[in-house]
Amino acid sequence: MTKRIVFMLFATAMTVFSATVRAIDFAQYFHDRTLRIDYLRTGTAKSNTIEVKNFVAKAGGWAGSLVHTIDPFDYGAFRVVVKDDATGTELYIRTYSTLFQEYVATPAGADSTATFQETVLVPYPKAKVKIVFQQRNAKQQFVNQKEVSFDPATTKVVVAPAAPPAKKLLYSGDSHKKLDVVIVADGYTKKEMKKMEKDFQTFAEALVKMKPYKDHKNDFNIWGVPAISKESGITNPIKGVKRNTAIGSSYNIMGIARYLMTYEIFTLHDLLDNAPYEQIIIMSNSDVYGGGAIYNFYANVVVSSATATVLPHEFGHTFAGLADEYIDEDISYEELHSTKTEPLQPNITSLVNFDKKWKDLVEEGLPIPTPVSAANLNKIGAYEGGGYRKQGIYRPAVRCMMGTGGGFCAVCKRAINAMFEIYTE
Numbered sequence: 001m002t003k004r005i006v007f008m009l010f011a012t013a014m015t016v017f018s019a020t021v022r023a024i025d026f027a028q029y030f031h032d033r034t035l036r037i038d039y040l041r042t043g044t045a046k047s048n049t050i051e052v053k054n055f056v057a058k059a060g061g062w063a064g065s066l067v068h069t070i071d072p073f074d075y076g077a078f079r080v081v082v083k084d085d086a087t088g089t090e091l092y093i094r095t096y097s098t099l100f101q102e103y104v105a106t107p108a109g110a111d112s113t114a115t116f117q118e119t120v121l122v123p124y125p126k127a128k129v130k131i132v133f134q135q136r137n138a139k140q141q142f143v144n145q146k147e148v149s150f151d152p153a154t155t156k157v158v159v160a161p162a163a164p165p166a167k168k169l170l171y172s173g174d175s176h177k178k179l180d181v182v183i184v185a186d187g188y189t190k191k192e193m194k195k196m197e198k199d200f201q202t203f204a205e206a207l208v209k210m211k212p213y214k215d216h217k218n219d220f221n222i223w224g225v226p227a228i229s230k231e232s233g234i235t236n237p238i239k240g241v242k243r244n245t246a247i248g249s250s251y252n253i254m255g256i257a258r259y260l261m262t263y264e265i266f267t268l269h270d271l272l273d274n275a276p277y278e279q280i281i282i283m284s285n286s287d288v289y290g291g292g293a294i295y296n297f298y299a300n301v302v303v304s305s306a307t308a309t310v311l312p313h314e315f316g317h318t319f320a321g322l323a324d325e326y327i328d329e330d331i332s333y334e335e336l337h338s339t340k341t342e343p344l345q346p347n348i349t350s351l352v353n354f355d356k357k358w359k360d361l362v363e364e365g366l367p368i369p370t371p372v373s374a375a376n377l378n379k380i381g382a383y384e385g386g387g388y389r390k391q392g393i394y395r396p397a398v399r400c401m402m403g404t405g406g407g408f409c410a411v412c413k414r415a416i417n418a419m420f421e422i423y424t425e
């Protein structure tokens with residue numbers, strides 16, 4: 001009996017996963033190197049344009065998987081697709097989000113044009129390719145936005161300025177089969193190197209301490225980049241604090257006091273040139289409460305007594321595309337999670353298409369929406385309130401690391417575990 005159950009589980013997993021894998025022969029199309037593409041995105045909620053600024057030949061090898069070059073998830077707001085020029089075959093796809101789609105959800109973003117730096121990394125093509133930038137239409141489908149040609153024989157490629165060395169904080173093996181996370185320091189002066197080293201250790205330990213990350217400790221490579229700032233601390237406009245720092249992190253992004261991010265994306269990637277990386281965490285030298293993280297873009301986390309819980313939470317956003325499960329009606333971007341469509345994130349639902357979310361994890365007979373009650377405290381359901389909204393958006397658990405605290409709920413755990421598969425094969 002046991003054997004049969006094991007076999008059935010295996011078969012189910014195979015079916016689900018094989019449906020999403022479209023493997024290409026990596027070595028046929030790509031060098032084991034990285035092409036970095038720096039571009040500007042300019043616009044409003046109505047429309048935006050993309051202007052490529054630089055193709056950069058990154059130092060070192062390709063840190064990503066050689067097998068999973070096609071992103072099987074459908075989480076981000078944007079997507080980059082690399083196509084073979086001769087045949088049109090899709091060789092590399094990755095979805096991601098950026099600060100731009102948060103900006104256009106603010107009142108200013110409705111009609112005031114703004115420009116944002118964005119960067120994507122792709123494996124370095126051996127022959128001519130088309131690089132296609134895609135965004136979502138009103139039906140949430142990806143549509144082509146801009147197509148540029150890249151010919152390794154003729155396209156101008158630059159190198160990054162001299163960058164700090166990358167230190168191994170946790171090394172588990174070959175980057176192609178590991179999740180490579182880089183932690184980069186911001187707001188530390190030369191005199192604060194000792195504190196920086198200590199904080200690197202705190203961050204690296206916090207990242208692998210909580211389940212399900214803990215179960216994947218051997219799937220992590222963690223790198224530290226000791227970027228040096230001219231001034232100590234982090235810019236905080238509300239308090240009149242202005243600091244000249246390596247990456248330019250700041251509080252009060254999008255008018256939210258605790259939202260800590262940077263707009264200097266090209267500088268950020270310049271500083272990371274010597275590290276293999278697939279995920280970025282900025283370690284901000286400040287103890288003022290705050291932070292932020294965007295899917296496949298970067299996370300920004302401060303060094304404090306709360307790092308042990310804030311870091312796993314923020315990494316849940318940037319690594320696994322998880323949404324916040326809490327309610328915060330002060331968040332200025334009202335339409336960030338529409339109730340008329342199904343949210344992209346795996347751990348919130350508008351119930352528009354609950355079947356494609358975590359309905360399979362809900363026990364039979366439990367009402368949907370699920371009332372918060374003592375009996376339901378540890379049950380996966382659909383509890384109203386999440387994605388900052390009090391109504392119309394539902395979360396899987398009464399309490400979760402992505403919400404009001406505690407460990408990760410079963411839905412978030414499943415999303416995190418699934419993500420590890422595409423980084424570690």
Ligand SMILES: [Zn+2]
Pocket residue numbers: 325347396397400401402403408409410411412413
């Ligand atoms: Zn959760």
